[in-house]
Amino acid sequence: MGALQTIALAILGFSAFVFVALFGRLPFFRKTPIGFLYRTIWIYIPNGISYLDSCLFGGYILSCWNRAGNYVFYENHPLVLIFFTSLLLVGELIFIPSAWPRVSMIHRVCIPIAIGLPYIFLYFSVVCKSFITLENHDQEMKRYPYDKVIFQPGHRCTTCDFVKPARSKHCSYCKGCISRQDHHCIWLMNCVGLNNYHYFLSLLLSLSVMLTYGSFIGYSLLSQTLDKLIPRNHPVRTKKQSWTTFFNICAAVIASDTSIGGITMLMLMTAPLAFGFLVYHVYLIWAGMTTNESAKWSDWKDDVADGIAFKLVGGHKRRDSASEPAEIKSSWPVMSDQVLVFTNGEPPKKGHRIGKGSNEVLQPRDSNAEVDARFVQVKSMRELDNIYDLGFWNNLRHVFGFPVGRRSFRT
Numbered sequence: 541m542g543a544l545q546t547i548a549l550a551i552l553g554f555s556a557f558v559f560v561a562l563f564g565r566l567p568f569f570r571k572t573p574i575g576f577l578y579r580t581i582w583i584y585i586p587n588g589i590s591y592l593d594s595c596l597f598g599g600y601i602l603s604c605w606n607r608a609g610n611y612v613f614y615e616n617h618p619l620v621l622i623f624f625t626s627l628l629l630v631g632e633l634i635f636i637p638s639a640w641p642r643v644s645m646i647h648r649v650c651i652p653i654a655i656g657l658p659y660i661f662l663y664f665s666v667v668c669k670s671f672i673t674l675e676n677h678d679q680e681m682k683r684y685p686y687d688k689v690i691f692q693p694g695h696r697c698t699t700c701d702f703v704k705p706a707r708s709k710h711c712s713y714c715k716g717c718i719s720r721q722d723h724h725c726i727w728l729m730n731c732v733g734l735n736n737y738h739y740f741l742s743l744l745l746s747l748s749v750m751l752t753y754g755s756f757i758g759y760s761l762l763s764q765t766l767d768k769l770i771p772r773n774h775p776v777r778t779k780k781q782s783w784t785t786f787f788n789i790c791a792a793v794i795a796s797d798t799s800i801g802g803i804t805m806l807m808l809m810t811a812p813l814a815f816g817f818l819v820y821h822v823y824l825i826w827a828g829m830t831t832n833e834s835a836k837w838s839d840w841k842d843d844v845a846d847g848i849a850f851k852l853v854g855g856h857k858r859r860d861s862a863s864e865p866a867e868i869k870s871s872w873p874v875m876s877d878q879v880l881v882f883t884n885g886e887p888p889k890k891g892h893r894i895g896k897g898s899n900e901v902l903q904p905r906d907s908n909a910e911v912d913a914r915f916v917q918v919k920s921m922r923e924l925d926n927i928y929d930l931g932f933w934n935n936l937r938h939v940f941g942f943p944v945g946r947r948s949f950r951t
């Protein structure tokens with residue numbers, strides 16, 4: 541019992557750590573204890589260790605650690621992918637030989653499918669790249685319009701030496717600009733972008749299904765073990781018992797059926813992680829944004845909350861929206877016509893300029909200049925338009941590579 545509790549707590553603690561270390565950076569958690577724990581893991585503790593090392597060992601330990609850390613954190617290495625696949629493989633090798641003789645025919649058909657699909661989607665998520673190269677750059681420039689809110693025209697990638705297409709991002713791990721970059725995934729050793737996002741989603745879905753289905757089979761088999769151990773009509777099972785007795789019974793069942801018990805526990809603990817990722821990405825599709833874009837929108841959310849975001853109103857169309865190339869107009873249903881700016885705190889004044897390639901208002905030198913009445917303060921994110929959001933079904937269609945109709949977007 542003591543050992544089992546320790547193992548359960550260790551797995552739970554590890555899952556919580558992985559959750560905080562991976563999800564803690566999401567803008568959603570920025571001002572929560574999870575965000576604080578994330579900063580503690582990645583900033584405060586390393587800074588503390590670095591300080592101690594420089595005092596005690598003249599920085600020797602840190603330079604060794606940095607070399608290893610640089611490889612682990614800044615190189616595109618396969619360690620996490622190997623760990624992830626090994627965990628899958630070892631779990632299956634322990635679980636299936638023990639479960640196979642005890643499950644019905646229908647499960648013998650379903651189990652290979654449930655196990656096979658994550659490997660297939662994992663393979664395609666890893667091998668499909670979304671690089672923007674000199675060859676496909678022209679085509680990528682026509683894929684999405686610039687919304688001039690989170691993607692400005694004219695920004696160059698100095699490494700790849702071309703103008704960054706809208707929704708792209710340079711990835712320092714993959715060493716290239718990625719089309720519709722979502723995030724760099726260390727599990728996949730690859731960026732999740734235009735060409736593999738649907739495989740990545742399918743991987744999350746198939747993993748969630750596999751873990752739930754596996755937990756269900758594990759639970760059924762453990763129930764059979766329990767029936768053998770303690771008959772159903774035994775007073776321990778017919779009368780209400782304390783939590784201690786309940787955990788003791790669980791421990792006894794797992795101890796007498798270790799392969800199924802151990803892997804079922806592992807599946808139950810890891811399923812929420814896979815589900816968490818899946819739900820988050822369904823939310824992103826609903827919101828019509830990528831992980832990369834959600835961070836940019838989060839900055840605007842802060843600006844709106846601080847009262848420094850302003851919007852041009854009164855039928856003033858963006859000067860350059862009419863000059864959007866015809867190819868983009870035919871490929872993407874919505875063009876941007878909103879002019880959104882942020883200021884130093886005061887409303888834009890007459891004679892202001894808007895920074896080149898940014899949305900920052902450069903106020904006129906004359907501090908007595910009148911307020912520019914064409915701008916109103918943005919009070920809520922609902923007042924802002926995300927031109928990449930075409931409504932949930934169209935966003936989903938787009939993710940899976942189906943065309944999106946011109947007239948079917950959300951208005």
Ligand SMILES: [Zn+2]
Pocket residue numbers: 697698699700701709710711716717
């Ligand atoms: Zn680049």
Ligand SMILES: [Zn+2]
Pocket residue numbers: 711712713714715723724725730731732
């Ligand atoms: Zn990458």
